[in-house]
Amino acid sequence: MLTNTYIHIPNIGTTTERRIWDCGIKCWEDYVENHNMIKLPRTKKRLLLSGVEESIEQLSSGNHKYFARRLPMNMQWRAYRHFKEKTAYVDIETTGLSCQNDRITMIGIYNGNETKTFVRGIDLDKAPAELGKYKQIITFNGARFDLPFIEYEFPGTFDQIHIDLMYPLKKIGYSGGLKKIESMLGLRRSDETAGITGLDAVRLWKRYERGNSEALETLIKYNTEDVVNLEKIIRITHPWMIERELKVSKKS
DNA sequence: TATTGTACGTAGCAGATTTC
């Protein structure tokens, strides 16, 4: 989908992008070959062609920052497949909802193979370095919750593509919290964590602070299932997101 | 419960091109 995206090019909006799609152009290389098919003002044509050539170059050199900066927030999901191998699925637990008054208790990071959990009082300060290894971050409601918390505690952590799954999922008909969407997609939790909510996560942390190490284990398991399920969710729904985007184009 | 980023719709403006 990224290689058939044009709205990251300055002065190109959704109207022009849809006109390109409607001509049957499937990717940037296709556009470079057939750009004369598209009837556009000369200046815009020049801009578009050089923007497409630059995009091809930037993608082949793996420059995620180029796309992170230029893609609108609600379109970053289009980059998913191209940076899939360098993706961190991220979820945090905190003591409450306010990033000014509450604290992060743990940060879970899953890379598609293994999960690392960084815990306050043990190794939480190592989380930013781990996050820095990735080109793409995937969260649920992270734009309003996880990233502001992390940025508040560790300023300058993020320069990656950020896919906040909440918005594209909503567009394809999956609204509600993460647990609800997991259940809609048939994803199951383990017996130990089934039914645990965010509020319970706060309680588990307090029990751990009072000396209950089992509570920490449960909290880590809960957080791990969150990040692992993020990967499952995008793997299932990403094709639907693409399908919906192209369908909207055909309708208009 | 506090918080707040995002989507969405609308309006107005600017720039480029097309048409007459």
Next chain:
DNA sequence: GAAATCTGCTACGTACAATA
């Protein structure tokens, strides 16, 4: 050359909904 048209951008205000 002037007017019309098209398109993108920006700035609002409002509503929503999810997080622990």
